Amino acid sequence: DTVLTQSPALAVSPGERVTISCRASESVSTLMHWYQQKPGQQPKLLIYLASNLESGVPARFSGSGSGTDFTLTIDPVEADDTATYYCQQSWNDPLTFGSGTKLEIK
Amino acid sequence: EVKLVESGGGLVQPGRSLKLSCAASGFSFNDYWMGWVRQAPGKGLEWIGEINQDSSTINYTPSLKDKFTISRDNAQNTLYLQMSKLGSEDTAIYYCARSMGITFDFWGPGTMVTVSS
Numbered sequence: 001d002t003v004l005t006q007s008p009a010l011a012v013s014p015g016e017r018v019t020i021s022c023r024a025s026e027s028v029s030t031l032m033h034w035y036q037q038k039p040g041q042q043p044k045l046l047i048y049l050a051s052n053l054e055s056g057v058p059a060r061f062s063g064s065g066s067g068t069d070f071t072l073t074i075d076p077v078e079a080d081d082t083a084t085y086y087c088q089q090s091w092n093d094p095l096t097f098g099s100g101t102k103l104e105i106k
Numbered sequence: 107e108v109k110l111v112e113s114g115g116g117l118v119q120p121g122r123s124l125k126l127s128c129a130a131s132g133f134s135f136n137d138y139w140m141g142w143v144r145q146a147p148g149k150g151l152e153w154i155g156e157i158n159q160d161s162s163t164i165n166y167t168p169s170l171k172d173k174f175t176i177s178r179d180n181a182q183n184t185l186y187l188q189m190s191k192l193g194s195e196d197t198a199i200y201y202c203a204r205s206m207g208i209t210f211d212f213w214g215p216g217t218m219v220t221v222s223s
Contacts, residue, residue: 033209035151042201042213043143043151054211086151090208094167097151 002026004087004098011104017075020101022087024068031091032070034063037100038083046085047072079105108132108212110202115217120193128185128202128214136160136180139205142187144198145216152198154187156205192221 003025012018022032030050035043045054047063050070062073074081082105087098114126128140141156155166157176164176173196175188185202197220203210 031208037151042215043210044213045209045211048206048209048211088151088209093165095153097153099150 001094002028002089002092002096004089004096006085006087006098006101008099009102009104011106012077013106014079015076017073018077018103020072020074020085020103022065022070022072022098024070024089026092027067028089028091030066031089032063032065033088033090034061034072035086035088036081036083037086043086074103077103077105081105108204110204110212110214112200112202112214112217115200115219117220117222118192119223120221122192123188123190124192124219126187126189126200126202126217126219128187130183130185130202130204133204135178135183139207140178140185141203141205141210142174142176142185143201143203143210143213144196145201146195146198149198154200157185189219192219194221197221 005023032050034047036046037043046057046061051063064071084100084102086100109131111129118124139156139158142154144152155176157164177186199216199218201216202214204212
């Protein structure tokens with residue numbers, strides 16, 4: 001299975017720029033996607049195909065990368081962005097998710 | 107408005123079976139792949155599998171293929187997950203989600219399954 005590695009947690013202040021990384025154990029081309037999960041809620045799709053913003057998602061969110069290294073950027077961060085962020089690949093079977101990065105807003 | 111609502115969760119004894127349902131509304135259900143994802147308490151997301159529009163193709167994560175069965179009823183706009191031989195490791199929130207083939211663009215709020223004696 002393709003393992004997706006994310007850093008466990010980050011803490012930033014409102015207004016700052018934050019980058020959340022996801023590294024794949026093998027190439028996933030650009031079939032990498034990002035979700036936001038707020039406490040007690042279901043995941044929400046933010047970015048698909050590495051860099052495409054899902055409809056209705058603020059332009060503060062952006063994604064980049066290809067192959068094995070991917071980044072989700074939030075600029076500027078707002079208090080409401082407190083959540084866990086998951087990457088997910090769909091290039092290799094089975095589909096897999098990263099372990100999540102918990103973002104704390106100071 | 108797209109809406110997905112899971113039901114059927116609860117407390118179940120080890121070794122028993124349970125069937126979850128997901129009622130869909132607000133979109134043309136029979137035009138989409140649908141999938142199931144679970145999340146153990148305090149843990150990350152695990153893809154269970156997904157089913158195509160006419161149930162002719164069903165994909166599972168290998169570790170769950172012999173325990174779980176995904177099905178759908180397009181006339182009832184409902185997705186199902188039949189789970190058998192449940193163990194404590196299956197305790198989780200179970201989400202149904204609309205699949206775009208590569209991503210899940212809408213998720214239900216989930217239903218909790220607790221496996222315990």
